[in-house]
Amino acid sequence: MFSSIFSPRFSETDALGHINNTNVPIWFEGARDPIFKLFVEDLNSKNWNLIIAKIDVTFHAQMHYGSEMEVKTYIGRIGNSSFDVYQELWQHNTKCASGTAVQVHFCFEQQKTMKIPPNIITAMQPHMFIENND
Amino acid sequence: MFSSIFSPRFSETDALGHINNTNVPIWFEGARDPIFKLFVEDLNSKNWNLIIAKIDVTFHAQMHYGSEMEVKTYIGRIGNSSFDVYQELWQHNTKCASGTAVQVHFCFEQQKTMKIPPNIITAMQPHMFIENND
Amino acid sequence: MFSSIFSPRFSETDALGHINNTNVPIWFEGARDPIFKLFVEDLNSKNWNLIIAKIDVTFHAQMHYGSEMEVKTYIGRIGNSSFDVYQELWQHNTKCASGTAVQVHFCFEQQKTMKIPPNIITAMQPHMFIENND
Amino acid sequence: MFSSIFSPRFSETDALGHINNTNVPIWFEGARDPIFKLFVEDLNSKNWNLIIAKIDVTFHAQMHYGSEMEVKTYIGRIGNSSFDVYQELWQHNTKCASGTAVQVHFCFEQQKTMKIPPNIITAMQPHMFIENND
Numbered sequence: 450m451f452s453s454i455f456s457p458r459f460s461e462t463d464a465l466g467h468i469n470n471t472n473v474p475i476w477f478e479g480a481r482d483p484i485f486k487l488f489v490e491d492l493n494s495k496n497w498n499l500i501i502a503k504i505d506v507t508f509h510a511q512m513h514y515g516s517e518m519e520v521k522t523y524i525g526r527i528g529n530s531s532f533d534v535y536q537e538l539w540q541h542n543t544k545c546a547s548g549t550a551v552q553v554h555f556c557f558e559q560q561k562t563m564k565i566p567p568n569i570i571t572a573m574q575p576h577m578f579i580e581n582n583d
Numbered sequence: 584m585f586s587s588i589f590s591p592r593f594s595e596t597d598a599l600g601h602i603n604n605t606n607v608p609i610w611f612e613g614a615r616d617p618i619f620k621l622f623v624e625d626l627n628s629k630n631w632n633l634i635i636a637k638i639d640v641t642f643h644a645q646m647h648y649g650s651e652m653e654v655k656t657y658i659g660r661i662g663n664s665s666f667d668v669y670q671e672l673w674q675h676n677t678k679c680a681s682g683t684a685v686q687v688h689f690c691f692e693q694q695k696t697m698k699i700p701p702n703i704i705t706a707m708q709p710h711m712f713i714e715n716n717d
Numbered sequence: 718m719f720s721s722i723f724s725p726r727f728s729e730t731d732a733l734g735h736i737n738n739t740n741v742p743i744w745f746e747g748a749r750d751p752i753f754k755l756f757v758e759d760l761n762s763k764n765w766n767l768i769i770a771k772i773d774v775t776f777h778a779q780m781h782y783g784s785e786m787e788v789k790t791y792i793g794r795i796g797n798s799s800f801d802v803y804q805e806l807w808q809h810n811t812k813c814a815s816g817t818a819v820q821v822h823f824c825f826e827q828q829k830t831m832k833i834p835p836n837i838i839t840a841m842q843p844h845m846f847i848e849n850n851d
Numbered sequence: 852m853f854s855s856i857f858s859p860r861f862s863e864t865d866a867l868g869h870i871n872n873t874n875v876p877i878w879f880e881g882a883r884d885p886i887f888k889l890f891v892e893d894l895n896s897k898n899w900n901l902i903i904a905k906i907d908v909t910f911h912a913q914m915h916y917g918s919e920m921e922v923k924t925y926i927g928r929i930g931n932s933s934f935d936v937y938q939e940l941w942q943h944n945t946k947c948a949s950g951t952a953v954q955v956h957f958c959f960e961q962q963k964t965m966k967i968p969p970n971i972i973t974a975m976q977p978h979m980f981i982e983n984n985d
Binding site: 463464465470471474475478494497500501502503504505506507508557 | 597598599604605608609612628631634635636637638639640641642691
Binding site: 603 | 864866869871873916
């Protein structure tokens with residue numbers, strides 16, 4: 450599991466007084482940085498080899514300005530060329546949101562999918578999501 | 584179907600040279616305004632009666648800076664107290680992204696779900712998504 | 718003057734019930750697209766030749782969700798290699814914000830400023846800001 | 852001085868390969884949280900008593916994805932009802948951006964400015980910006 454801890458910003462609230470839901474996909478992409486590093490060691494966009502196929506987010510509880518949040522990032526599934534990143538957003542010991550991003554290992558030059566190399570699979574395995582691990 | 588047409592901004596691109604995926608949920612929420620108006624006529628947050636339960640977005644094609652986009656917004660399903668909004672993002676006659684937002688009719692004061700009133704159902708019906716309607 | 722008309726989004730409100738101030742620099746950059754086109758006709762980032770040196774924004778009145786806005790974009794000053802873009806945000810016949818962006822004509826390859834070519838100056842002149850022109 | 856350390860996100864880059872300038876006002880507002888707390892101890896929007904009158908940001912150097920950033924937040928000037936917050940963005944020992952936000956102590960109920968109370972002035976004083984303090 451990779452952990453990212455941060456404070457939501459006043460600009461991320463909305464007129465209902467809570468944090469607006471559209472921030473969660475932004476935070477989740479931000480918290481996927483350690484996953485991106487497994488594929489693109491220097492995070493240089495010229496060497497980028499991942500695309501995103503699908504995201505979903507389920508909202509479980511309201512998120513508040515003024516308290517720290519944690520995004521917990523797990524590998525959810527490892528396929529041939531694609532894999533799932535499963536993420537949870539926690540605040541005040543409450544799971545406020547959870548979701549999955551389907552990422553695809555991709556060659557931009559040839560515009561086609563690529564098999565995930567075995568050494569990256571090995572690096573991903575310790576971060577697999579196991580139910581009831583909190 | 585509700586249509587929202589706009590130009591993506593340079594600040595919405597990312598280092599891969601295309602539009603970053605995290606903008607789509609923001610655009611989709613923005614394009615749900617006509618749906619919000621069916622439930623909250625004056626769009627006043629004090630009268631708000633909707634919450635969001637879930638979103639998903641599938642990415643079909645790269646999105647580009649420099650050309651107009653259209654978000655097409657449909658009602659996808661009408662339940663007892665919840666309903667689905669189905670949305671598509673089009674650019675250059677290409678469907679670049681599509682997704683569903685599950686919205687719930689909700690009383691903030693009593694913190695509980697509410698049945699969707701029949702007059703709102705009637706107003707939603709002309710906007711139902713019908714496969715192959717493009 | 719270049720005009721950009723759009724509706725602010727619910728996600729752009731904040732917990733005070735109005736539109737959050739941090740959106741204005743984003744909208745202003747978006748509304749500079751016609752200026753960018755004078756310098757980079759195809760808006761292709763590979764041909765980009767502008768950098769930003771400074772921005773300022775003054776907030777005159779609260780901005781509201783639920784009504785259209787207009788950004789009016791003018792050329793404020795033309796220098797040797799830099800120029801000012803002066804912009805105003807209007808809603809309900811009220812000037813809600815105004816500001817200036819200092820842009821510099823720049824060669825990314827050689828990492829140095831470039832003189833603004835005469836044909837671009839000619840194209841900018843009709844858009845100069847003249848006090849009391851509203 | 853208040854310090855806020857964070858990693859810029861991939862979604863904050865733009866097609867030129869660097870971090871887009873429109874993020875800086877967002878980060879600066881986020882890093883003003885400790886200032887907000889001096890005025891609104893619980894950060895509850897119902898008790899809010901600050902508005903923003905003006906911001907400016909000067910861009911000194913390109914900002915990059917993949918490395919931590921620090922926002923340093925100082926009090927720049929204390930007036931009768933308004934005050935300046937001076938902020939700097941640092942990355943790799945380089946000052947990438949700096950700017951000032953003019954905040955006003957404000958009563959939302961009566962819609963008028965309020966004198967800054969002496970106890971808040973006392974709390975602000977240790978955070979005054981002193982030239983060459985880095």
